[in-house]
Amino acid sequence: MNSRPASTLTLLARLGFDDLGAAKSTIDALDATPGAGGITEHLDLFSLAADPDRALRGLQSLLDRHADALAPALEDPSWMRRIIRVLGASEGLGQFLLRRPDELAALREQLGEPRDTEVYRRDIVEAVAGLTGEDARLALRVRYRRHLLQLAAWDLDHDDPLTAMPAVGCALADLAGASLDAGLDIARRECGFPDAQVAATRLAIIGMGKCGARELNYLSDVDVIYAVEAGDGIETGRAVEIGTRLASMTARSIQEPGIEPPLWEVDANLRPEGKDGALVRSLDSHRAYYERWAKNWEFQALLKARPIAGDPEVGEGFLAITQPLVWESSQRDGFVEQVQGMRERVTAHIPADEVDVQVKLGPGGLRDIEFTVQLLQLVHGNHDDRVRQRDSLGALAALAECGYIGRAEAAEFSGDYRLLRVIEHRLQLDRLSRTHLMPRDADRQRVIARATGLASSAEELLSQWQRTKLAVRSLHEKLFYRPLLSAVAKLPDEQLALTSDQAEARLAAIGFVDPERALQHIAALTGGVSRRAAIQRTLLPVILQWLADGADPDHGLLSFRRLSDALGETYWFLRMLRDSSGAAQRLSTVLAASHFVGALFERIPEGAAWLEDDDELRPRPLAALLDEVRATVARHTGDDDAAAKALRVARRRETLRVALAAMVDVIDVQQLGVALSDVTTAYLTGALALAHTYGDGVEFAIIAMGRYGGAELGFGSDADVIYVFRDAGAGDRAATVAQRIVTRLGQLTEDLRLPCELDAGLRPEGRNGPIVRSLDSYRAYYERWSLTWEAQALLRARPAAGDGALSADFMDVADAVRYPSTFGEAEAREVRRIKARVESERLPQAADPARHLKLGRGSLSDVEWFVQLLQLRHAHEEPALRTPSTLGALAAAADAGLLPSRDAERLRAAWLIASRVRSAAMLWTGRTADVLPADRRQLDAIARLLAYPPKSAALLEEDYLRTTRLARQVFEKGFYAT
Structure with missing residues (x-):
């Protein structure tokens, strides 16, 4: 076939081959080999392989050593597609096929959805039936790897690996359980104890971790705990002795060296007392340990416990003992903090050179998602059995459905988890090795990228992975460390039953003056089946305690109810209460502390969102306020009433922002004075723009006086002002026009909800003088009749709103009066x-x-x-x-x-x-x-x-x-x- 066109190299590059010369030589050699030429008919299939070069080498090795076994596949494109996919993605499975070429037949038919537990169990147990010794172990391992081969082919050939991932994890866990059952079957024939005693020894194997949750990896340790019960005719001590032998021999069939390599390690270190504890215990012994001595982390480990092999009744008995304790564990002192500390220790113990390549343990890795989900489950599962799910994706869905995590966060975490698990699966499938490290070699990264089906290059995969890590870490830190978790976990169970007969007494005991009315508010907040009600039922016990710590819990609860009613099912509000770091506590604190803020929240409920972010709470600068005012006036041209209403709303909104900032110590009293003065200036600027029509024949300005002039306003302070005008064409009508502007200003700034008192009492002659004067009148008055108190009042005068040139001229007049050259x-x-x-x-x-x-x-x-x-x-x-x-x-x-x-x-x-x-x-x-x-x-x-x-x-x-x-x-x- 030396006549192959030169364009073959281009074709090979397009198909994804890396070593083009070697690939071309191999293909040419195969073309010249009798019986092997069929490979070139399937050349396009190599584009589907994660590593086309490795797939080609694997096929060459099979042809060299097992041509007869491969020959039928060369006639079947679908069969060849599955073989090429497996060889390109997994060197480990390629070695298995070289050792066991007859297993190529396992790829003849397209596998449908992975088989269920009983199908795997029946097939593998039947494969070892009647066998002992090395023959039994060989049969078990080969049959396991046959199913693994079929599963990998289905996984790699799936259109959407993210969708396929949960089914793959379930199948791998079921395969593990079936293999342990087969190993136990072998052990019973080989353990050396009398058959009757062996039969009466009821041993259960409890899957832990990913195996228990049915989300196992391609090559993980399988964490187990053993429990035994004595049947008829045998003592418990003897049953424990026999059970220990059975457990050891079961593990040996799985993990000891043999003709066919071990499958995976059977890890029993999560048992009571770890490596130092008994390998097998009776149910009573397990009960005694978990009730008396177990540590918090052991209950977290038991969250995923599931009987996977052996006696099912004993397995269920183990769950009956441990599961209630699991869901009560969050009530232990410091439980949440200990779980958080454990996650931090895991991160701290990662070798420094591995942190950046850890898919599982590193920041933004799988552990961040798993720990977050488990902590949320353990805290809320104590009183809500709907979130008691073993697998991470099921738990996420339940937590979202029940309102303990936002739907958006759950969807994000779910997608990130699937992506990281697919990457982890491809890493392990590559060489059938237990690894969680992204390779540093660019060529291997490219193989992993193509194997995932999610990226075509190393750069694309790494970019996607880095984005995912950042998103996971951010969400983990927000949810895992949120204060509400600790607060909910510390609540006694009875405080969650807020409608019990003792509820009023408890509310009165913590500080509510009218507990009957408080219960009515609670019922309104938590009644029904809406998502809001579900979330409020979880939050209220904690929020009630925070309200009770305030000066007026009753008013705080009333304000909280009104705020919740106003915001309804608003997503951000429920999410903020549940997830934000401290926003729920801040809200509870301000509502119980301030009737002023409660009243403003009734009109501006969306202001609660600012409590989540200090930057949102900081007062807006005057320039930004003035820009908004100008835009508001322009937007309502021709409708002064609508414009005035919009200005009032803006003033209330910014006053609420300032009040909240002051109450949570984002600003001090001096910054408060400036902020309130700026809000007043913006408000008056907008009102004056409506009252003073351009071209009405006068220039007009408002001069701030008193505490307003000093930018030292407090809540409830009047705004001291004086008004000044200058004729600009109105002639004799100028004073009348100016008076009309002042009157209109009073009308436009009237606000019954948040009064804005404009006090002109510091004008010349006080309340006996005209409310507005011309600049010339001010100059004449101050030059001839000014009294000392009037000079004193001008010390805090500054321009506030209106004509800039007129304001500057007025300040020149004021300076001559308030800063006299002599003051005797x-x-x-x-x-x-x-x-x-x-x-x-x-x-x-x-x-x-x-x-x-x-x-x-x-x-x-x-x-x-x-x-x-x-x-x-x-x-x-x-x-x-x-x-x-x-x-x-x-x-x-x-x-x-x-x-x-x-x-x-x-x-x-x-x-x-x-x-x-x-x-x-x-x-x-x-x-x-x-x-x-x-x-x-x-x-x-x-x-x-x-x-x-x-x-x-x-x-x-x-x-x-x-x-x-x-x-x-x-x-x-x-x-x-x-």
């Missing part, structure tokens, strides 16, 4: 006089001066007036004092040596604690409060919001009174000094 003792006395008058006249009559947060001794007013007096006196010479921020100006004054740093720190501490308490009071009650409450419950709730431990009312009170007392001392010494 007469002016200082006037400031002191007004402060004293404020203390005597504005403080409510019944209020305790030591407890008033705004006007009390050492509180906000003292600190702000102290700082403002320093600014009036020194800002002209000290530019750093020219800031609307109270704390900023206080720091600048200390840096300039205008007061001792110790005094500055005392004032700062008082301002911070008063601001924090004021905001916390608003969060707790939903109402503005200016007095430190005397009620212990109220005070304790505020203390919790300030990160004090429970029952810290007295501690907060003591801290507040001491801090403000020290600040008052600084104030009196510095403010009233001449």
Whole structure:
């Protein structure tokens, strides 16, 4: 056949051959060999082989040594396809065919779905019937490998290896069980004990691990435990003795060297006490051990236990003893943490040079999926028998169906598990060796890639594998370490029965004031057969405990129910509660701590999603808020009411975001002030865009004053503002147009749900003066009639919204007033006089001066007036004092040596604690409060919001009174000094 065209090399390359020269030489030689030329008729079939070169070499070896056995296959393309597939994917099975060429006949017919357990058992046991010694072991191993050969051919020829994988794992486990039954049959004939005693020895072989779960690999150790019972006419001790001999001899038929190589190792190290324990125990001995001495990991191992050979009744007896203990094991102290620690130890013990190539044990490997699934099963299976599945894929499906894991996560894990198992199968099938390591050699990687049927090149397989590892590791870490697992596992069983007669008493005991109403909420949340109800039934015992740790569990539960009703079956909400690291606990905490937040959640339930991600909780920058405002106004052109409604929704949303961020310590009180001020600025900018029509003949600006001007707003603070306009063509109508803008602003910003109080009381002449003035009017007023308090008020003025040029011009006017070149003792006395008058006249009559947060001794007013007096006196010479921020100006004054740093720190501490308490009071009650409450419950709730431990009312009170007392001392010494 030397006339073969030169294009053959191209053809061979297209078919996947690597060593083109050697392949061409072999094919040419076969063409010239009588009886072998039929191979070239099947040349296209080599494109199906994982390693066409190896398949060709295997066929050549078969022709050289067993031409008669191969000859019939050369006439049958389907038969040849199966042979070539097997030879190309498995050197181990190729060696088997060379040793046993008659087994080529096993590939003649296309195998359907893998055979069931009893078919395998009957066939292999029949193969060893009446045989002993080496003949029996040879028959067992050859018959096992015949079935393995057929199974591999079916697997490799399947259109979708991911779909085929579970069936392959089941078949391999069933084959293992059948082989052990055959080995036990041989052992009974050879063990040397009297036949009657052997017959009365009822030995069961319990499959563990992947064999027990019917998800075995092509070449895995088969983990087993042996259990024995004495039948009629034999003592238990004698039965254990005979059972031990039977177990040893059964394993010998499988794993000892012989004419036909061993199949796999029979590993009994998962038995009680491991290698140091008795190989075989009676059921009573097993019961005693597992009830008294077994460790947590042993119960995890028993999760997959299944009788696979021997006496089925004894096997079921073993399960009856151990399975209840398995599902109770999660109640043990530290169970979840120990399982998590065990997974970490497995990873830590991987040799450093193997971590990156471990398909099974490494990060993102099969163990990550298996440990995650098993931990979820053990925690939730204690009270839900639907998740008590042995195999990983079945358990995943059950966990998803019952709501313990999201359907998307379960589907992702399932796909990843199948892919990793297919890779593992092909690695082991390659040389019939027990390995879980991806080869480093590129040629072998290419073979594995082609064998999977999922990739055509090493690069494609490795890329797919790396993506899978990253996805698995990410999902493993999210699910395996989520706090809810530990919380559920620690719950006593009786706490899961929330509808029992004792439920009200338990709810009252943990802090619910109205347990009857709480039970109604619980029934509404968990009733029915919906997925939401199923998930809530699992979550509620834990969430109730978290709510009970808060200041108002009853309100927290009511808010949680309303939130759940609003979000319904929303996927992300249920997933967040179940899977997120801490989001469920955060949500429970804020709902039980804040009526303010609960009310906002009723309007913006989707805000709960932010608790999952600190980045989502962080306040949005002013630029982003302004971009949204401009887009909102543009989107609702011509419909001011709709635009105003959208602006109100946005303000509530961002206020909720800020509140949540403050409550979970993502931001501090100073960042809170800036964030709330930015939200207010964005809101006013949008409202002004609606109220002030371009071309109406005026320029208009809003100037922020007071705490708003200082970017120091708290929850419930009014927004102090003054309004300024400038004629831009309206002439005599300018003041009327400006007045109309102010009126419209008030209408557009009205919000009964979250009031926005625009307070213009700091304008010239106070509430007696016009609400809006022109810039010229402001200039004239401040030049002629300005009073000291008005200059003082301007210290915290800054542009908020409106015309930029007008705002800048107003600030020039303000600077000349608030930073005077001279500020004498007469002016200082006037400031002191007004402060004293404020203390005597504005403080409510019944209020305790030591407890008033705004006007009390050492509180906000003292600190702000102290700082403002320093600014009036020194800002002209000290530019750093020219800031609307109270704390900023206080720091600048200390840096300039205008007061001792110790005094500055005392004032700062008082301002911070008063601001924090004021905001916390608003969060707790939903109402503005200016007095430190005397009620212990109220005070304790505020203390919790300030990160004090429970029952810290007295501690907060003591801290507040001491801090403000020290600040008052600084104030009196510095403010009233001449």
